Amino acid sequence: MKKIRVGICGLGTVGSGTFNLIGKNANEISRKTGGSVKVVQVGCRRPHPDCDLSTTDTTNDLFAVVNNPDIDVVVELIGGIDTALELVKQALSNKKHVVTANKALIAIHGEDLFKLAMDAGVCLKFEAAIAGGIPIVKAIREGLSGNNIEFLAGIINGTTNFILTEMEAAGNRSFSEVLKEAQDLGYAEADPTFDVEGIDAAHKMTILSSISFGVPLRFDAMYLEGISNITVEDIKYAGELGYKIKHLGITTKTDAGIDLRVHPTLIEKSHMLAQVDGVMNAVLVGSDAAGQTMYYGAGAGAGPTASSVVADIIDVMRDGDSVANLGFDALMDLPMVDISSIESAYYLRLRVLDKPGVLAKITTILSRYKISIESLIQKDAKRGEAPIILVSNIVLEKVMDEAIDAISNLDEVLTDITKIRVASF
Ligand code: HSE
Secondary structure (H helix, E strand, C coil): CCEEEEEEECCCHHHHHHHHHHHHCHHHHHHHHCCEEEEEEEECCCCCCCCCCCCCEEECCHHHHHCCCCCCEEEECCCCCHHHHHHHHHHHHCCCEEEECCHHHHHHHHHHHHHHHHHHCCCEECHHHCCCCCCHHHHHHHHCCCCCEEEEEEECCHHHHHHHHHHHHHCCCCHHHHHHHHHHCCCCCCCCHHHHCCHHHHHHHHHHHHHHHCCCCCHHHCEECCCCCCCHHHHHHHHHCCEEEEEEEEEEEECCEEEEEEEEEEEECCCHHHHCCCCEEEEEEEECCCEEEEEEEECCCHHHHHHHHHHHHHHHHHCCCCCCCCCCCCCCCCCECCHHHCEEEEEEEEEEECCCCHHHHHHHHHHHCCCCEEEEEECCCECCEEEEEEEECCEEHHHHHHHHHHHHCCCCECCCCEEEEECCC
16 A cells, blocks of 8 residues: 655645645545555644644654655645745755645746756646646646647636625725735735735746646746726726626737736626636636636635645655656747737726817727727716727737827826726637
């Protein structure tokens, strides 16, 4: 009977969930693997109230765990980069398998770490780094391995999805109140600006892009926007035009290279991704043989993330010599598509002086740039000012930005123009 000896570094939400899940489902894991998983040591600053550590060796020295000769798999759940990087490097050079939920670590240092893992002949697994309990890494690397992946679009940050959903539903809950609720539910990052500014989603999307297309991890070159500029007005007007606003990660393999971006996006209300509300996550994958498939579930929290961590530990048990990499024998260093070169439809919102001829001036500029208007709202005029909201056809972003500059220069345009991309899949 194969026995895997695990050391857990970090006993926060995910660490405690993992510790408890291994204990709770020990029999089922044995039935599935013919072996057993034992947590032999936990490294943490303080015990977690949900964990009974009375029969488990604990230490506050995380490096004692990675250097422990009785441990086969190090589970890195401390988050952050600096210490986690040192821990994982040390564990790999000690020829221990590593399972991590650390998306920043993989997105930024993944290639060096995969090389270390391959050289050491051990696994580096990261299912839990993306979309919590959704087995999206396995779906792409295993379930869809016979396909050419064409694109991915995902709601992969529960905190921002929760905030946008609440803003839409309540219309009067403050941003900080909703964020606090997401933090209390154990969803938000230690520094919630990582969620709100889209950095967390960007780390995840970087990894998804690489495992989909077999390209290097290019977090440094991707396009990133958070949700802090999204207003209740935008959500309301988008709704009137038949859309919801979601914070989406999108990556596409194009003739020009890899398009990789994270930003707020209007999605038609009838689209499956528009139905993904609250803290839930979903990833839509377009591929040449399977067509479009979508994966939905809890994107964070103790149980869902532990589910992915434990699945990786079980993988290590089942095929301990499996290659630790991004799922491709060799990566292709394709160019990254600059955001100015993407094509999209756009939602624009602007405030103008409420007087005759203003709309005509705006549409004249748009037609000069060969941009046509698919839908338009002009109402709620107050004190001589009126909002104009429109959705364009699909155009080159560079062209839309030039048109926006020209419109902004009109004397009748009173504020900055809000631009939000509209999904076209
Ligand atoms: N802060 C993340 C989220 C947690 O809100 O989805 C999981 O990565």
